[in-house]
Amino acid sequence: MVGAKGWRKAGIISVFLAPSLVCLLAFSLGPMIATAWVSAHEWNLIRAPHFVGFGNYRELLHDEKFQRALTNTVYYLAGYLPLVMIGGLALALLLNKRVRFVGLFRALYFLPVVTSWVVVSLLWKWLLHPKDGVVNWALSMFGIHGPGWWTSRTWAIPSVILASVWKDLGFVMVILLAGLQAIPETLQEAALLDGATSLQRLRLVTLPLLTPSLFFVIIISLINGFQVFDQVWVMTGGGPAGSSTVVVEQIVKNTFSYGRAGYASAQSIVLFAVILIITAIQLRTQKRWVFYA
Amino acid sequence: MRDRIGSRRPRAFGLYVVLVFGALVMIGPFLWMVVASLKTDRNIQQIPPTLLPDPATGRNYGRVVDAFPFWRFTVNSLGLSLTSTLLQLILASTAAYCFARIQFKGREIVFGLYLATMMIPQQVVIVPLFIEMRNLHLVDTYAGLLLPTLVSSFGTFLMRQAFLGLPKDLDEAAFVDGAGHIRVFFQILLPLTAPALATFAVFAFMASWNAFLWPLVITAGSQTHMTLPVGLSRLQGRFTTNWNVVMAGALITIAPIVTFYAFTQRWVIRSVAFSGTKG
Numbered sequence: 216m217v218g219a220k221g222w223r224k225a226g227i228i229s230v231f232l233a234p235s236l237v238c239l240l241a242f243s244l245g246p247m248i249a250t251a252w253v254s255a256h257e258w259n260l261i262r263a264p265h266f267v268g269f270g271n272y273r274e275l276l277h278d279e280k281f282q283r284a285l286t287n288t289v290y291y292l293a294g295y296l297p298l299v300m301i302g303g304l305a306l307a308l309l310l311n312k313r314v315r316f317v318g319l320f321r322a323l324y325f326l327p328v329v330t331s332w333v334v335v336s337l338l339w340k341w342l343l344h345p346k347d348g349v350v351n352w353a354l355s356m357f358g359i360h361g362p363g364w365w366t367s368r369t370w371a372i373p374s375v376i377l378a379s380v381w382k383d384l385g386f387v388m389v390i391l392l393a394g395l396q397a398i399p400e401t402l403q404e405a406a407l408l409d410g411a412t413s414l415q416r417l418r419l420v421t422l423p424l425l426t427p428s429l430f431f432v433i434i435i436s437l438i439n440g441f442q443v444f445d446q447v448w449v450m451t452g453g454g455p456a457g458s459s460t461v462v463v464e465q466i467v468k469n470t471f472s473y474g475r476a477g478y479a480s481a482q483s484i485v486l487f488a489v490i491l492i493i494t495a496i497q498l499r500t501q502k503r504w505v506f507y508a
Numbered sequence: 509m510r511d512r513i514g515s516r517r518p519r520a521f522g523l524y525v526v527l528v529f530g531a532l533v534m535i536g537p538f539l540w541m542v543v544a545s546l547k548t549d550r551n552i553q554q555i556p557p558t559l560l561p562d563p564a565t566g567r568n569y570g571r572v573v574d575a576f577p578f579w580r581f582t583v584n585s586l587g588l589s590l591t592s593t594l595l596q597l598i599l600a601s602t603a604a605y606c607f608a609r610i611q612f613k614g615r616e617i618v619f620g621l622y623l624a625t626m627m628i629p630q631q632v633v634i635v636p637l638f639i640e641m642r643n644l645h646l647v648d649t650y651a652g653l654l655l656p657t658l659v660s661s662f663g664t665f666l667m668r669q670a671f672l673g674l675p676k677d678l679d680e681a682a683f684v685d686g687a688g689h690i691r692v693f694f695q696i697l698l699p700l701t702a703p704a705l706a707t708f709a710v711f712a713f714m715a716s717w718n719a720f721l722w723p724l725v726i727t728a729g730s731q732t733h734m735t736l737p738v739g740l741s742r743l744q745g746r747f748t749t750n751w752n753v754v755m756a757g758a759l760i761t762i763a764p765i766v767t768f769y770a771f772t773q774r775w776v777i778r779s780v781a782f783s784g785t786k787g
Contacts, residue, residue, distance in 0.1 A: 227689045228606055235603035236618065238659035242637065243625045249636035260639065306530060314523060322773040323531045326538070329769045329776070331718035333737040334758045337744060338537055341544070341751045347553050349540060385534070386780065393781030428784050442631040445720040449741055463631045463721070471725065476635050483632045491627060 247487075254481040259474030271481035281482060284460045285489075287372055291461065292440040294376040295383075299436065300429070302380065303387025308417075310388070311395045321392070325385035332382065336449035339378035340365060371451045371459035379446055387432050394428030395421065426505045434497050441490050462486050545569070545756035552752040568756035575746055575753075577731060578760055581739040586764065588650065588735060589716040592657045596712045597705060599659055604667030605693050609679065619668075626661040631721060638725055648733055652726045657716055663708045666783070670704035671697060707779040717765060736761040 254271055256264035275281055306324060310317050327335060342350050343364035351361030365374040398421065406416045422429075444463040447453060453460040453468075462482060469479035544552060545568055546561040572578055606612075607619050630637070637656055638647075646652035678700075679692045687696075698705075723735045731739070740761050747753040769776060 223688075224610065224612065228610060228612055231602040231610075231689075231693075232606040232618075235599040235659050235664065236621075238599065238655070239621065239625060239661070241640075242656040243628055243630075243633065243659065243661075244621060246633035246636040246640060247625075247628050249639075250633055253636055253639075260642075309523060309527060309530075312523065314520070314527065318774065320527050320531060321777060324534050325773070325777055325780075326766070326769070327534060328780075329714060329765055330762045331720070331737050331740075333718075333720055333740050334762050337740065337754055337758050338541055340744075341755065342537060342540070344751070347555065347557075347751065349557055352556055381534070381537075389777055389780050390784035393784050431784050438629065442629050444631065445737075448720075448724075449744070466631070466634065467721070467725070470635050470638070471728070476639070480635050483635060487628065487632045490629065490632075494627065 250480045256477040258477045271478045284462045284465045288461050298380045299383050302384050306388040307391035327382045328385045332445035335382045336446045340450050365451045368458040375446045394425045398424045423506045430505045541755045547752045568753045571753050572757040581736045585736040592716040593712040600663035601667045603664050607668045608671035622661040670701040707782045710779040
């Protein structure tokens with residue numbers, strides 16, 4: 216009896232869990248372990264891999280390109296995250312008022328989210344075209360000589376930030392709006408009765424109760440932000456002259472253009488470590504500022 | 509809420525001005541894209557830019573389709589995204605059912621593996637993944653494109669939460685009536701997880717429709733299995749200065765998804781919002 220039941224359970228588990236688990240091991244966990252192994256080798260994917268121990272990591276310490284890629288990734292995040300958070304929060308607060316056509320505005324603001332990164336990157340590359348772009352033309356109306364945007368060493372990363380903020384604003388807005396709507400109206404009304412101004416209500420009632428949603432958005436944006444690739448690849452290709460290179464772009468170029476899969480894997484491991492540490496810090500510090508009602 | 513007291517109109521007016529301005533910033537670029545795609549090569553470089561195409565031409569769409577097999581890319585992208593989404597839903601919900609409803613040895617450890625992979629972005633494992641696909645002779649095949657997208661630890665987690673949220677009495681009553689796990693799963697529990705399934709479906713579809721890095725790497729050899737985003741990025745290299753052609757190509761790639769979104773936007777947005785409050 217027990218045996219038959221046990222077999223049935225084993226049968227169910229192998230039908231229900233095995234396909235998923237096999238894929239997980241084969242395409243995620245396995246490759247992760249393999250990344251560590253490859254990172255200890257010099258390998259151009261054609262000849263046999265050659266063991267170099269920590270050689271790739273030692274080289275990383277002195278690799279100016281990689282350091283620039285890391286700095287650029289942080290620079291990107293430092294611009295992107297505050298802008299998308301403040302913009303998304305502002306839109307969410309506006310739409311949380313009892314206005315007409317909320318559904319329409321929400322749908323329009325969300326539209327860039329459903330289009331692909333490649334489309335958004337190409338679109339903004341053209342809008343920000345130094346000569347034919349509509350942005351520089353609009354600036355010239357105000358007598359401003361627009362910068363070279365993605366063709367300029369200084370403005371390449373800001374161009375990527377601009378396109379990315381525009382694309383993700385709607386996503387942040389929708390998540391925060393859902394958080395705002397989950398806040399019980401009685402709390403707002405109580406604060407109103409106590410004579411709180413709208414600014415006080417925002418600071419003392421709305422924002423604290425919104426912290427779980429803010430936390431969710433920040434953690435997702437940070438994890439995604441460190442892997443920024445599509446926009447950079449399409450808009451600047453890491454240029455001009457490597458000035459806007461980012462980590463994933465280095466990984467791709469090292470593997471497929473320079474025949475250095477081992478070195479690229481070492482970069483992957485470093486990127487993974489960075490994401491892991493940042494997320495761990497986030498999770499640790501969340502108790503201090505995230506307020507779960 | 510304060511506007512109940514008075515001065516309602518001016519404030520509401522100001523609010524709408526801001527909202528409409530925001531809408532213009534978000535929608536304007538798309539409209540400008542449509543206009544650009546209808547301009548001639550000379551018209552597109554005119555400064556100041558003309559607000560409307562002068563003269564209007566549909567030729568750019570023909571040039572896009574001549575340069576690249578865009579219909580093939582569309583079929584590839586659609587087929588791949590739909591297959592991937594469907595399989596992801598099946599794999600995630602069946603695995604989640606095991607984690608939520610079946611007691612077995614090592615369950616927590618196995619679930620821990622899923623949580624651990626949630627931290628592993630695909631970008632990081634791209635090198636061994638490519639080597640693996642090469643060893644399996646799956647470079648530049650549909651299987652090579654599809655396989656690494658099948659399991660989503662985020663989706664498994666989301667579905668497990670959904671199953672855990674359902675009362676145990678439901679399945680216990682069914683077991684008493686003689687139902688097996690398969691019936692309990694398909695007929696009783698799965699339909700009740702519809703909101704979570706919908707959320708996961710939206711995320712999975714958007715992710716695979718927009719995926720760029722993996723398709724770029726795995727289809728690099730030819731155009732046979734290429735997806736829309738990769739094809740579009742190649743278009744830019746071919747028509748470096750003809751932004752009218754590039755914009756026509758971009759419009760072709762977003763047309764299906766924007767049409768779908770136009771009809772389902774309420775549902776899509778509700779699903780995304782759900783991930784923030786429940787995920």
